[in-house]
Amino acid sequence: MRSRVQVFLFSLLFISSLQAQNIASRFTISGYVRETGSLEALTGVNVYLPGTTTGTTTNTYGFYSLTVPARDSLRLAYSFVGYEVAERAVTFRNNQTVNVLLSPGQALAEVEVKAGGPTEKVSESAQMSTIDIPVAQIKKIPAFLGEKDVLKVLQLMPGVQKGSEGQTGIYVRGGGPDQNLIILDDAVVYNANHLFGFFSVFNGDAIKSVELIKGGFPARYGGRLSSVIDLNMKDGNREKLHGEGGIGLIASRLMLEGPLTKNKKASFLVSARRTYLDVVAAPLVRQQSGGTLTAGYYFYDLNAKANYDFSPTNKLYLSGYFGRDKFYADDNSLNTNTGLSWGNATGTLRWNHLFNQKLFSNLSLIFSDYKFQISSVEKGALDAQTYSLYYNSGIRDVSLKYDMDYYPAPQHSIKMGIQSTYHRFTPSAVVLQNALINQSINNIDNINVLESGIYAEDTWRPSSRWRVNGGLRLSYFQQKDASYFRPEPRLSAAFTLKPELSVKASYAMMNQYVHLLSNTGIGLPTDLWVPTTDRVKPQQSQQVAVGIAKDFTTGSAFVRGLTLTVEGYYKTMSNIINYKEGASFLLINDPAAANSVRWEDNVTAGRGWSYGAEFLLQKKVGRFSGWAGYTLSWTQWQFAELNGGQPYYPRYDRRHDVSLVGIYDLSKRVTLSAVWVYGTGNALTIPVGRFETYRPSNTLIYGGTPTIVQQYFQNARTNDDYGMQKNSFRAEAYHRFDVGIQFHKKKKHHERTWEFSAYNLYNRRNPFFYRLESVAATTTEPARTALFRYSVFPIVPAVSYNFKF
Numbered sequence: 076m077r078s079r080v081q082v083f084l085f086s087l088l089f090i091s092s093l094q095a096q097n098i099a100s101r102f103t104i105s106g107y108v109r110e111t112g113s114l115e116a117l118t119g120v121n122v123y124l125p126g127t128t129t130g131t132t133t134n135t136y137g138f139y140s141l142t143v144p145a146r147d148s149l150r151l152a153y154s155f156v157g158y159e160v161a162e163r164a165v166t167f168r169n170n171q172t173v174n175v176l177l178s179p180g181q182a183l184a185e186v187e188v189k190a191g192g193p194t195e196k197v198s199e200s201a202q203m204s205t206i207d208i209p210v211a212q213i214k215k216i217p218a219f220l221g222e223k224d225v226l227k228v229l230q231l232m233p234g235v236q237k238g239s240e241g242q243t244g245i246y247v248r249g250g251g252p253d254q255n256l257i258i259l260d261d262a263v264v265y266n267a268n269h270l271f272g273f274f275s276v277f278n279g280d281a282i283k284s285v286e287l288i289k290g291g292f293p294a295r296y297g298g299r300l301s302s303v304i305d306l307n308m309k310d311g312n313r314e315k316l317h318g319e320g321g322i323g324l325i326a327s328r329l330m331l332e333g334p335l336t337k338n339k340k341a342s343f344l345v346s347a348r349r350t351y352l353d354v355v356a357a358p359l360v361r362q363q364s365g366g367t368l369t370a371g372y373y374f375y376d377l378n379a380k381a382n383y384d385f386s387p388t389n390k391l392y393l394s395g396y397f398g399r400d401k402f403y404a405d406d407n408s409l410n411t412n413t414g415l416s417w418g419n420a421t422g423t424l425r426w427n428h429l430f431n432q433k434l435f436s437n438l439s440l441i442f443s444d445y446k447f448q449i450s451s452v453e454k455g456a457l458d459a460q461t462y463s464l465y466y467n468s469g470i471r472d473v474s475l476k477y478d479m480d481y482y483p484a485p486q487h488s489i490k491m492g493i494q495s496t497y498h499r500f501t502p503s504a505v506v507l508q509n510a511l512i513n514q515s516i517n518n519i520d521n522i523n524v525l526e527s528g529i530y531a532e533d534t535w536r537p538s539s540r541w542r543v544n545g546g547l548r549l550s551y552f553q554q555k556d557a558s559y560f561r562p563e564p565r566l567s568a569a570f571t572l573k574p575e576l577s578v579k580a581s582y583a584m585m586n587q588y589v590h591l592l593s594n595t596g597i598g599l600p601t602d603l604w605v606p607t608t609d610r611v612k613p614q615q616s617q618q619v620a621v622g623i624a625k626d627f628t629t630g631s632a633f634v635r636g637l638t639l640t641v642e643g644y645y646k647t648m649s650n651i652i653n654y655k656e657g658a659s660f661l662l663i664n665d666p667a668a669a670n671s672v673r674w675e676d677n678v679t680a681g682r683g684w685s686y687g688a689e690f691l692l693q694k695k696v697g698r699f700s701g702w703a704g705y706t707l708s709w710t711q712w713q714f715a716e717l718n719g720g721q722p723y724y725p726r727y728d729r730r731h732d733v734s735l736v737g738i739y740d741l742s743k744r745v746t747l748s749a750v751w752v753y754g755t756g757n758a759l760t761i762p763v764g765r766f767e768t769y770r771p772s773n774t775l776i777y778g779g780t781p782t783i784v785q786q787y788f789q790n791a792r793t794n795d796d797y798g799m800q801k802n803s804f805r806a807e808a809y810h811r812f813d814v815g816i817q818f819h820k821k822k823k824h825h826e827r828t829w830e831f832s833a834y835n836l837y838n839r840r841n842p843f844f845y846r847l848e849s850v851a852a853t854t855t856e857p858a859r860t861a862l863f864r865y866s867v868f869p870i871v872p873a874v875s876y877n878f879k880f
Contacts, residue, residue, distance in 0.1 A: 101484075102167045105140040105432040106174040108133050108153055113332075114313035114339060117177060118284050119207070120155040125162075128199070128539055129485050135307060136390070136427055138435050140482035153177060156209055156695050170432050172387075196626040197638045198577040201534055201542035201569050204290035204620055204642060206232050209695060210282055215738045217748050217815030217832040219273070219868075221323040221875035225285050226267060226275040229304065231734040231750065233689035233704035234289045234644075236727050244272055246727040247289050248618070248646055249685025249710035250301025253591030253604075257304045260380075260394045262421035265445035265470055265604060269374040269400055270350075276398045276419060280319055280330035281346035281378040283309040290620045290644055291567040291581030294532040294546025295478070295490055300585045300616035300648055308380050308394055311342030321877040326350040341383040349375040370404040388429040395422040414450040419443070433482045441474040441496075445604070470589070470604045471499045490546075491531040498524045498589070502605045502674050520673075524606045525553040526588050532565065542569040542577075552588045557609035561586045575626040579642075580619075587614040590652050592678065603674065610675045612650040620644040633699060640691045648683040655679050655716055681714030683725070698740045706732040718801035724758040726802060731755045746817040756806030761862070762847045806842045807864070811835040825880035834871040843867045 108120045116137030123130025124143065133139045143149065145167060153161045159180040163173055206229075213228050226245055230237040236246040245255050257264045259277070267275050288296065288303040296303045309332065316333035328348035335341035353371030360370045376398035383391050399418030405411075422442040429435055446469040453462040478492035500522040532546025548563040567581040590611065593602040607613045622642030627634050655677055687708030694700045710728040713721070733753040740746050815832035835841075842864045852858040 101142050102145055103140060103142045103170045103432045103482075104151065104165060104173055105138070105170075105482075106172050107137045108139065108155075108175045108177060109137060110158075111176040111178040112312075112314060113317065114176075114342070115283070115310055117155055117158075118307065120153055120177065122151060122153055124149060125152050128536075131482065131485075131488060134435065134480055136435075136437070138427075138429070138480070140433055140435070140480075142433070142482065142484055157211055172432070196575060196628075197640060198571065198575050198624040198626045199542060199569070200624075201544040201567050201579075202288075202291060202293070203567055203569070203579040203581050203622060203624070203640075204234070204288060204644070206287045206289070206691075208285060210279060210285065212695065212700060212738065213285075214279055215746055215748050215815075215817065216736060217750055217813040217834070219834050219873075220325055220871065221321075221830060221832060221873035222274055222326060223279045224275050225277045225279060225282060225306070226304075229285075229287055231702075231704065231736055231752065232287065233691050233706040233732070233734070234642075234687075234708075235287070235302075236706075236729050236732060236754070244268075244727075245302070245304070247287075247302035248644060248687070249683065249708065249725075249728070250616075250646075250648070251591065251651070251725075251727075252593070252602075253589070254299050254301035254587065254614070254616075255304060256296060256299035256302065257306075259306045259396055259421060260308050260392075260423045261425070261439050261474075261476060262396070262423050262441050262443045263472060264396070264419055264421065265443070266417060266419060266447075269376070269398070270372075271400075274374075276376050276396070277306060278328060278330070278346050278348050278376060278378060280328060281308050281344060281380075283307045290583060290618050290642075290646075291544075292565055292583045292585065293490070293544060293567075294530040294548040294563070294565045295492060297528045297530070297548050297550055297563060297585065298526070298587060298589070300587050300614055301646075308378060309344050310382050310392070311344035311380060313339045313342040317880070319877070319879040321875050323875040324873055325352055335381065335383070341381070344378070344380045346378040347375070348377075349373065367408040368404065368406050370402075372400075372402045374398065374400040390427040392423070392425040392427070394425075396420070410454040412450070412452040412454075414448070417445075417447040419445050435480040437478045439474070439476040439478075441472070441476060443470075443472040443474075445470050466503075467501060468503060468603055469501045473497045486536045488534040489531070490533075493527070493529045495525065495527040498526060498606060500524070500604060500606050502603055522554070522606055522608075524588075525551075527551045540571040543567070550586050550588075552607055552613065554606060554608055557607070559586075559588070559607065559613055561613065561615070569624070575628055577624050578622070579624060580621045582619050583617070585616045585618075587616075590614065592652070592654060592674065605674055608675060611652060611678065612680065614648065614650050614652075616646055616648045618644060618646040632697065636696045637692060637694050640693075641688070643686075643688045645686040646684065648685075650680050651683055651712070652678045652680050653712075653714055653717065679714050679716040681712055681717070683710065683712040685710040700738045701736040702734070703736075704732075704734045708732070721800075723801045723803075726757050726759065728758050728802075729755045744819050746819070748815045748817075750813040751810070753808065753810040756808050756842065758802035759804045759806055759845065760802050761804045761845045804845075806845070809841045811839050811841065812837055825878055827879075828877040830873075830875045830877065832873050834873065835868055836870060838870045840864070840866040840869070 108117045109115060110117055118133060118135050118137065120133040121130060122132065122139045122141055129143065131139055131141050148164060148166045151163050151165060153175050155177055157179060158177040161175055161177055163175060165171060165173065208228060213225060214223050216228055218224055218227065229235055229245060234248050237244055244252055246252065247255060257267050264276065269276055284307045286305045292303060311332040313334050318329065318331045320329035321327065326348055330346035332344040333342065335343050350373050353373040357369065357371050360368055378396050380394035385391065397420050399416060401416040402414065404413045424440045426438045446467065449466040451464045474494060474496040476492065476494040478490065481489040483489065501520065502522065503520045528548055528550045530546060530548040532544060535543045537543065544567040546565045548565065550561045550563060552559045563584045563586060565583045569577045569579045571577045588607040590605050591602050592605060620642055622640060625639040627637040629635065685708065687706060690705040691702060693702040708729065710725060711722045712725050731754065735751045738746065738748045813832065813834050814836055815830060818829045820827055844865050846863055846865065847860055848863050850859050850861050
C-alpha cells in the first residue's frame with residue numbers, strides 16, 4: 076500500500092518535470108498577494124500577462140507562481156473583484172520573488188474587460204458548477220432579523236434548495252443535508268445550525284472567502300456526494316488594530332483583529348456572537364406560568380485565529396471555532412428539569428512551507444467535535460433525584476492532511492496530497508437512573524473508524540482553446556468488521572467556441588463513509604451521525620454535467636461584468652440510508668433494549684437519482700450587482716422497505732426554483748437591496764383522512780346498558796390515515812419578497828451603518844406544516860375534518876446597527 080501511495084504522489088511530479096526540462100529557457104516569478112492596510116492574504120487573485128492567455132491565480136494562502144519564457148522585461152497584472160488592478164514591471168536576470176499589495180476599491184466597475192483582462196473569465200475556467208460570492212456582497216443582502224448568513228445566501232443560488240421556512244438547510248442537486256462537505260479552515264463542521272436551523276454558525280465578520288462546488292469536484296475534495304462549501308477565516312490585520320461588530324434584535328457580535336508583533340510578521344483575530352433571547356424571554360415565561368416555569372434558549376459562537384511568519388518560506392496558522400446552543404426548562408410545579416444542547420468545536424494547526432518558487436506545501440493537523448445532548452431530571456420529596464435520563468450522541472475527528480501545489484510550467488498547475496481521519500462516533504449513549512424501581516443503565520456505544528484519501532489533479536491548458544482539470548482520488552475506510560477501497564476519477568473540461576463563450580463538461584464519482592439519520596429530513600440537531608459498517612455500505616454518487624459559459628465584456632456599464640452559465644446535470648446515488656417506518660434514534664422508550672438493539676437494525680438502504688437544468692446570470696461588480704437564478708429539477712428516492720418499494724419524491728424535491736437578487740449603491744452613503752424567491756412546494760406525507768377505533772373498558776357486556784355503552788365510547792381513539800403513497804402531497808408554492816436599506820457614514824475614528832430591512836414584505840403566509848383538525852358543526856354545515864395550513868413568519872421588520880473602527 077505504501078509503495079502505491081509513493082508512486083501515485085510522485086509520478087505526476089516526475090512527468091511534469093521532464094516536460095519542463097524540454098522547454099526552452101524560462102524564468103519563474105512567484106510571491107504573495109496581500110491587501111493594503113491589513114496585509115491579509117488574498118485568495119483567488121488573477122495574475123496574468125496583459126494581452127495574452129498566460130496567467131494563474133493565488134491559492135488559499137495568497138501564493139502564486141508563474142513560469143514565463145525568457146525575455147528582457149515584461150509587465151504582470153494583478154486583479155481581484157473589489158480591488159484596484161495593480162501592475163508590476165519585471166526585468167529578468169534570474170527567478171524573482173514579487174510580492175504585491177492590492178488596494179480595496181471599485182476600479183473594476185469602470186474598466187472595460189478585454190481579452191486577458193483583469194478578471195478571470197468564467198468561460199476560460201475548466202471548473203464548472205462552482206459559485207463564489209464576495210463576502211462584501213453577502214453583507215449587503217437583506218437578512219432574516221438582520222442577521223447576515225452565508226448559508227442563506229447560498230440558498231439563493233440555482234441548484235441549491237432550502238429546507239423549511241426561514242431555515243439554513245442546504246440541499247444541493249437532490250442531495251440530503253449530510254451530503255454537503257462544510258469545511259472551515261480545513262475542519263469539518265457537522266452541524267452548521269443555530270436556533271434549530273434558523274441561523275448558521277458562520278459569523279460573516281470572521282469569514283474571508285466562501286466557495287460552493289455543486290459538481291465536477293476537483294480531486295482534492297472527498298467524503299461527500301453532493302457539494303463542497305469551503306470557507307476560510309480572515310488571518311487578521313497585521314498593521315493596526317481593527318474592529319467591527321453589530322447590535323441586532325436578537326444577537327450582538329464583535330470582531331477584533333490586529334498585529335501581534337511590531338515587525339508585521341504575526342496577527343490575530345477574535346470574533347464573538349451571542350443571542351439574548353433567554354434574557355428577553357425569561358420574564359415573559361415566568362409571568363405566563365405564574366412563576367412556576369423558568370425557561371430559556373441561547374446560542375453563542377467564537378472564532379479565533381493567529382498566524383506567524385517565521386521566514387519567507389515558513390508560516391504557521393492556528394485557528395478554531397467554538398459554538399453552542401442550549402435550551403433549558405425548570406418546572407417547579409412538576410419538579411422537572413429539562414435540557415437540550417448541541418455544539419461544534421474545531422481547531423486547525425497549519426504549517427506552510429515553500430520548497431522553491433514552484434513547489435508550495437501545507438501540513439495541517441485538524442480537530443473537529445460535534446455533540447448533542449438531552450437531559451431530563453425528575454425530583455421527588457425534599458429534592459431527592461428519583462429519575463434522570465441523559466442521552467448523548469456525537470462525532471469526533473482527528474485528521475492529518477498534507478497538500479502540495481506544484482507549478483512546473485504555465486500550462487500546468489498540479490495539486491496533490493494525502494489525508495487520514497480518525498473518527499469516533501457515539502451514536503447512542505444513554506444514562507438512566509430510576510430510584511423508584513432501583514434501575515440504572517449506563518450504555519455508551521462508541522465506534523472507532525479510520526478514513527483516508529490520496530489525490531492528484533492537474534489543471535492543464537493544452538492549447539489556447541482547451542482548459543482541462545483531471546484528477547484521481549483514492550479513498551480508504553477501515554472499520555472493525557469491514558474495509559473499503561474506492562477509486563474516484565474526476566474530469567472537467569472547457570472548450571472556447573469564440574472569445575468569451577465556451578462549452579463545458581464534467582464527470583465526478585464520490586464516496587461517502589458517514590451517514591446522517593433523520594426522521595424529518597431537515598437537518599435538526601436531533602439527527603444522528605453514524606459510520607459505514609459491514610452492514611451499512613458507503614454511499615456513492617456519479618454525476619455528469621454539461622453547459623455553456625458566457626462573459627459579457629463590452630456594452631453599457633450595466634452589461635459589462637455580467638456572466639451567464641447554463642448547466643444540465645444527471646446524478647445517481649446508491650446505498651443512501653433512511654429509517655425504517657416507525658423507527659427512531661431514541662431507544663429510551665424501552666431503555667433496557669439499548670444494550671441489545673443497534674441503530675443498524677432500524678435503517679434501510681436504497682438509491683436515488685436527480686436531474687435538471689440551472690440558469691445563472693450574475694454580476695459581482697459595479698453600482699448595480701446581484702444575480703438571477705432559475706432551477707428546473709427532479710429528485711426521486713427508492714427503498715425496498717419504504718413506500719412499498721416504489722420510488723417517491725423526497726421532501727426537498729422542488730420542480731421550479733427562482734431567485735432574484737439586486738444590490739444598488741445609490742451613493743457612497745446609501746445602499747438598496749432586494750430579494751424575491753419562488754419555489755414549488757415541498758413533497759410531504761400528511762393524513763388524507765381520520766378514523767376512530769374503540770377500545771372497551773375492563774369489562775364489556777354485550778347488549779349492555781347505556782352506561783356501559785358510554786364507557787365504551789369514552790375509550791375511543793382517533794387515528795390518522797396517511798394513505799398508501801409516501802410524500803404524495805405537494806405543499807403550496809413558496810414565495811416572498813425581502814427589502815433592505817443601509818445608511819453608511821464615515822466619522823473621524825470609525826464608520827457606522829444603520830440597516831433597516833423587512834423579511835416577507837408582502838406578508839405571504841407560506842406553509843410551515845399541515846395538520847388535520849376537527850371542525851364543529853354549525854347551523855349550516857355538519858361537523859367535518861379539514862386540513863389546516865400553519866405559517867410561522869408574516870412580515871418581519873428588523874433594524875441593526877453596525878460599526879467599524
